[in-house]
Amino acid sequence: MSERKREGEGLEQAAGLDMGTRLEERDERAGADAETVDEAIFSLSGVGVTYSGAQAVEDVSFGLATNEITAFIGPSGCGKSTLIRCLNRMNDLIPGAEVEGEVLYHDQDLYDPKIDPVQVRKRIGMVFQKPNPFPKSIYDNIAFGPKVLGVKDDMDETVERALRRASLWDEVKDRLKSNAFGMSGGQQQRLCIARALAVSPDVILMDEPCSALDPISTGRIEDLMLELKQSYSIVIVTHNMHQAARVSDRTAFFTVDLRAGESQRVGKLVEFAPTEQIFTSPRDRRTEEYVTGKFG
Amino acid sequence: MAVTESAITRKIVERASSGERVRELGFRVALLGCLLVAIVFLGVLIVDVSVDGLPFLSLEFFYTFPSRIFPEESGIQSALLGTLALMVLCAVFVVPIGVASAVYLEEYADRDRWINRTIEVNIQNLASVPSVVYGILGLAFIVRGPVDIFGLGVGQPTLLAGALTLGLLVLPIVIIVSREAIRAVPPSIREGSLALGATQWQTIWKQVLPGALPGVATGVILALSRAIGETAPLILVGAGAFQLFNPSIDGPFSALPIQIFNNVGEPEDIFRDLAAATILVLLGILLIMNSLAIYLRNRYENKW
Structure with missing residues (x-):
């Protein structure tokens, strides 16, 4: 019922704005930037990524706000994951990947030659699609980050704090010394979140963190994200539109352009707006078709 | 459609012809024979060496x-x-x-x-x-x-x-x-x-x-x-x-x-x-x- 209503609204909106969509979109983007300018944590302008010369993502510009959850949604191959990996320079690890444009983090260009990617990754943590605990004990998984960063605090305390923040403490406090591989998939993913939290980052990037998990584990991680956004800024890539709708404050919708007779697939940002708006009254028809399930 | 389907089904269900079974058996025997060459040689070597060498093996050796x-x-x-x-x-x-x-x-x-x-x-x-x-x-x-x-x-x-x-x-x-x-x-x-x-x-x-x-x-x-x-x-x-x-x-x-x-x-x-x-x-x-x-x-x- 409400779905249907939403759909209707969206259609109206799209029809009404059809002609001036591009212009409106630009205005909206500028508006969003203006709205978050004093608390923007990331500000991207004209960001593109090429893999060995082949364009993967093109001309993305928007700003991400502090203490918010920003979701990237869109069909496969639209460059969501590629883009999120630009935000902590994980793309550096892929041979042939090159980033163009400007990625500002607290007004500092992350791709400035003077910037050390290692320092960037200390501040901007990442959780991956598949839980990737280290083949060590639960304790050592958490302690690894602070140790390599040379943190001198009491390690037991750091580990406990990280596990508590990831609401994993009660489940694992009696088996901190056992191997992390013995945990369930959902626990492993929360361990990976705890591991990221242990180095006290500013931002947490999550690349489809729930795609390998069952609905209950997914729910726990979503609750966790809502809790964590009080102290961190979170960017999440998700294939699950409902997840974006449930947890995020703002949503960026990407699509994939086929070029040169479908041989080249280029991801583009279509619309970036408050999540509510993306799901109820998207400005672009492509967004609407995607969120209503007509495509993708 | 139905005809080809049943034809396929019958072919699967039919037993392999006796010629095929003989071939299958022959192949298995040949493979086993190849394996035996290696095993037998190793066995002969160990037995032969042990017969000659074991009497000399002592702590003093x-x-x-x-x-x-x-x-x-x-x-x-x-x-x-x-x-x-x-x-x-x-x-x-x-x-x-x-x-x-x-x-x-x-x-x-x-x-x-x-x-x-x-x-x-x-x-x-x-x-x-x-x-x-x-x-x-x-x-x-x-x-x-x-x-x-x-x-x-x-x-x-x-x-x-x-x-x-x-x-x-x-x-x-x-x-x-x-x-x-x-x-x-x-x-x-x-x-x-x-x-x-x-x-x-x-x-x-x-x-x-x-x-x-x-x-x-x-x-x-x-x-x-x-x-x-x-x-x-x-x-x-x-x-x-x-x-x-x-x-x-x-x-x-x-x-x-x-x-x-x-x-x-x-x-x-x-x-x-x-x-x-x-x-x-x-x-x-x-x-x-x-x-x-x-x-x-x-x-x-x-x-x-």
């Missing part, structure tokens, strides 16, 4: 020096210690260099550059160079080296020269197995570590190498078991037999394969039996090493 003059009281102490020392020295030389080379090739080398591809291909080539060629190399460059290595005296057939020669021989193998072990550590582990702000070096040292360790250890043991079985390179670098003193790093040395080789060359029959007993000892060492490799592999295998 291990701690008596070999003797050409009193073969009845001959032992293998100098050769056994030589082999063990060769193994240890060879490992000390080959493990750091081999693992470091593997780390470079897997973690740092840009595979698009021709120089790195050339290195890779040539390591594969080196692994298949006959061991006698390494012996000549060792003789020319290590024993009669242009420089007096470690001041030990040019032209001396030393234990160190033997160990270095064997090290060169198995270095490509160690590099190849180490690379495989390093490659088996999933990229997600590296990403997880780097995403926490660890440097590449910290990631390699604290995550990749510990993860690769069981594979590296297994490979190194198998490589060493090849090294201590080698005879040709040791003959060329001047290993001796029937030595009445224990080896030292900067002095002459003997080894089990060399002792076996020289025993066989002696005219009296008893030397053949002594060779058989020595073969049993060498086979025993190899068996222990290979078992250790298998144990390590199974015990510390990572389930990623």
Whole structure:
């Protein structure tokens, strides 16, 4: 019922704005930037990524706000994951990947030659699609980050704090010394979140963190994200539109352009707006078709 | 549609024709026969060697020096210690260099550059160079080296020269197995570590190498078991037999394969039996090493 209503609204909106969509979109983007300018944590302008010369993502510009959850949604191959990996320079690890444009983090260009990617990754943590605990004990998984960063605090305390923040403490406090591989998939993913939290980052990037998990584990991680956004800024890539709708404050919708007779697939940002708006009254028809399930 | 379907179904359900079954059986027998060739040869070898050698195997055999003059009281102490020392020295030389080379090739080398591809291909080539060629190399460059290595005296057939020669021989193998072990550590582990702000070096040292360790250890043991079985390179670098003193790093040395080789060359029959007993000892060492490799592999295998 409400779905249907939403759909209707969206259609109206799209029809009404059809002609001036591009212009409106630009205005909206500028508006969003203006709205978050004093608390923007990331500000991207004209960001593109090429893999060995082949364009993967093109001309993305928007700003991400502090203490918010920003979701990237869109069909496969639209460059969501590629883009999120630009935000902590994980793309550096892929041979042939090159980033163009400007990625500002607290007004500092992350791709400035003077910037050390290692320092960037200390501040901007990442959780991956598949839980990737280290083949060590639960304790050592958490302690690894602070140790390599040379943190001198009491390690037991750091580990406990990280596990508590990831609401994993009660489940694992009696088996901190056992191997992390013995945990369930959902626990492993929360361990990976705890591991990221242990180095006290500013931002947490999550690349489809729930795609390998069952609905209950997914729910726990979503609750966790809502809790964590009080102290961190979170960017999440998700294939699950409902997840974006449930947890995020703002949503960026990407699509994939086929070029040169479908041989080249280029991801583009279509619309970036408050999540509510993306799901109820998207400005672009492509967004609407995607969120209503007509495509993708 | 329906017709073709039923035709297909019938064909599957029908029993294979008797001709097909005979062929199938014949194939299985042929395969089993091939396997038996290897097994029977190994069995015959072990039985034959045991019959000749077992009577000589006693505790004294291990701690008596070999003797050409009193073969009845001959032992293998100098050769056994030589082999063990060769193994240890060879490992000390080959493990750091081999693992470091593997780390470079897997973690740092840009595979698009021709120089790195050339290195890779040539390591594969080196692994298949006959061991006698390494012996000549060792003789020319290590024993009669242009420089007096470690001041030990040019032209001396030393234990160190033997160990270095064997090290060169198995270095490509160690590099190849180490690379495989390093490659088996999933990229997600590296990403997880780097995403926490660890440097590449910290990631390699604290995550990749510990993860690769069981594979590296297994490979190194198998490589060493090849090294201590080698005879040709040791003959060329001047290993001796029937030595009445224990080896030292900067002095002459003997080894089990060399002792076996020289025993066989002696005219009296008893030397053949002594060779058989020595073969049993060498086979025993190899068996222990290979078992250790298998144990390590199974015990510390990572389930990623």
